[in-house]
Amino acid sequence: MKTYKLGVVGLGEGRSIMSAAISSKRWELEMVCDINPSMCEQRAEEFGFNRWTTDYGTLLGNPDIDVIAIYTPDQLHLTHITQALEAGKHVICTKPLLTSLEGSNELLETVRKSGKRVFVGQSSRFFEPMIRQRADFEKGRHGDVQTVEAHYIADSRWFLDKPWSRQRGFSWMYNFMIHAVDLVRWYLPGVTEVTGFGNVSETSRSYGLDTWDSMRFLVRDDQGRIGQISGSYTLPALGSDVEPGIGCVIRGTKGSSRAEYSNLRYHTHFAGEGKVTQSFEEMHDYYFRFEGKSHHAGEYQNYIEYFAECLDTGAVPLPDVEEAVRTLALMAAMERSMKEGGKPVSVDAIVRENALA
Ligand SMILES: NC(=O)c1ccc[n+]([C@@H]2O[C@H](COP(=O)([O-])OP(=O)(O)OC[C@H]3O[C@@H](n4cnc5c(N)ncnc54)[C@H](O)[C@@H]3O)[C@@H](O)[C@H]2O)c1
Structure with missing residues (x-):
């Protein structure tokens, strides 16, 4: 090896x-x-x-x-x-x-x-409950997927102490909300249309930032499946026991599931199985190796092992740049919808305007 x-x-x-x-x-x-x-x-x-x-x-x-x-x-x-x-x-x-x-x-x-x-x-994508949810999705256990809802909601005012968070190019959407956007796109890669709204709170403004810090979106894919993406970053949060910072819910004709970041729980309700909650608390020290829960060593461990396998076999590691650019195109459509007061925006139009291959 x-x-x-x-x-x-x-x-x-x-x-x-x-x-x-x-x-x-x-x-x-x-x-x-x-x-x-x-x-x-x-x-x-x-x-x-x-x-x-x-x-x-x-x-x-x-x-x-x-x-x-x-x-x-x-x-x-x-x-x-x-x-x-x-x-x-x-x-x-x-x-x-x-x-x-x-x-x-x-x-x-x-x-x-x-x-x-x-x-x-x-x-x-590389956090335990999300790995389990993906495996269930790939086995088809949700049946026909109808909706995917992802959120990243956290009181992230601490982040504004980093000097680069107040420099041109920083935004809550690209730095934070991308986790929720990527989860929805992972399940609905063919998103065609988006509509949404955003606010800039006084907190962001007081740091000289004019970047949306609460955002809510609906997206639709080429087969009519619906995605919902939410983010809030400068408001007091409810705490992960009440509301996990990041969550992804998949609802389909044969079952629903919810993967939760930070509290390491995965809830499912699949046909013939009843409601099940799995806790991966025993993996706490694998995922959270330093103080608090704001570092990601476990996820990075999982992805470097995956990347090594891809290098061994010649497989393309995902997300690669092409997939990440598609996510950026979706975020550009989300930004345009917010700027235009919630008007539906076509992702294809963004792709064409930017002459993306
Ligand atoms: N879930 C995740 O995967 C996750 C979590 C946190 C941060 N991040 C990403 O990691 C990146 C860094 O975030 P952070 O929170 O560690 O920021 P940070 O400011 O704490 O650390 C960035 C480091 O880069 C160094 N640096 C800056 N310019 C450099 C240069 N030209 N050459 C070498 N070093 C340079 C700084 O000195 C600093 O130590 C960001 O892109 C952030 O989005 C990802």
């Missing part, structure tokens, strides 16, 4: 993939990078790992590294992915791939030319 060597850039949330690589039989952590030397020192001490640099060029120039994992601020992903591909590396990039559709055609072209794999770390 081949072992892949990993380089990591951005050591805030990059901490979680350091933990995942160190715990994996398939990966070897080769070198890490952060522009901030005290962050490098902090991680070196935490993991007893001393091969660090503050220069991304040094990381890219390391000939032993097979894959670069990118956890820098959202606005830097395009540059960092492009540079990694040009240096001949495969890439794992955290969500969001980009902060808008701008640059997506160029990126698709760079990926094609490079012949390398780019995997987008949509971590919610």
Whole structure:
């Protein structure tokens, strides 16, 4: 079994993939990078790992590294992915791939030319209850799916302390709500139309941010199935016992299911089985390795093992850049609908206007 060597850039949330690589039989952590030397020192001490640099060029120039994992601020992903591909590396990039559709055609072209794999770390797909829900969906246990409802609702005012959250390119939709958008698109990949509304609260405005922080959408796919996507980020939340931060509900002719983030529960009601709640609480320490529940080492562990298998077999790791760009196109349609007071917007129109391949 081949072992892949990993380089990591951005050591805030990059901490979680350091933990995942160190715990994996398939990966070897080769070198890490952060522009901030005290962050490098902090991680070196935490993991007893001393091969660090503050220069991304040094990381890219390391000939032993097979894959670069990118956890820098959202606005830097395009540059960092492009540079990694040009240096001949495969890439794992955290969500969001980009902060808008701008640059997506160029990126698709760079990926094609490079012949390398780019995997987008949509971590919610790799959380235990969501993995179980997907397996039930693939077995057809929901019957004919009629609706998919996903939300990401959390009091995320703490996030506004990060300087890059107040810089051009940050939005609650692309940084946070993308988890819920991706879950709906995972089940309804053929979404054609969207309508929705958004607010900007005084909280966002007081930080100088003019970005929607509460949003509600309905989407419809080419077969008439309905999706619902919700997000609120600056309002007091009810707490995960009452309302899990992220949830995905699938309702079909033979059954319904609800996967919940953070409290590790999965509820099902399938034909002939009655109502069942499964708890994966015993996996708490696998998923949540640091303080609190705001890090994602378990999900990253699951996705780097998956990515290694894809590299072994030549399979395309999903979501790849093409799929992530389709999600960005859906979000561009969502933004337009909000701007136009809830008017239904066609996703195909966005694809055509941006000449997306
Ligand atoms: N569920 C998830 O998958 C998940 C969760 C949290 C964050 N993220 C993503 O991870 C990324 C980082 O978020 P975060 O919360 O860790 O932010 P952060 O600000 O805590 O960390 C970003 C780090 O990148 C470093 N950095 C900035 N510019 C750099 C450069 N040019 N070269 C090298 N290092 C540089 C900073 O010094 C900082 O340590 C974001 O894209 C975010 O969306 C994903």
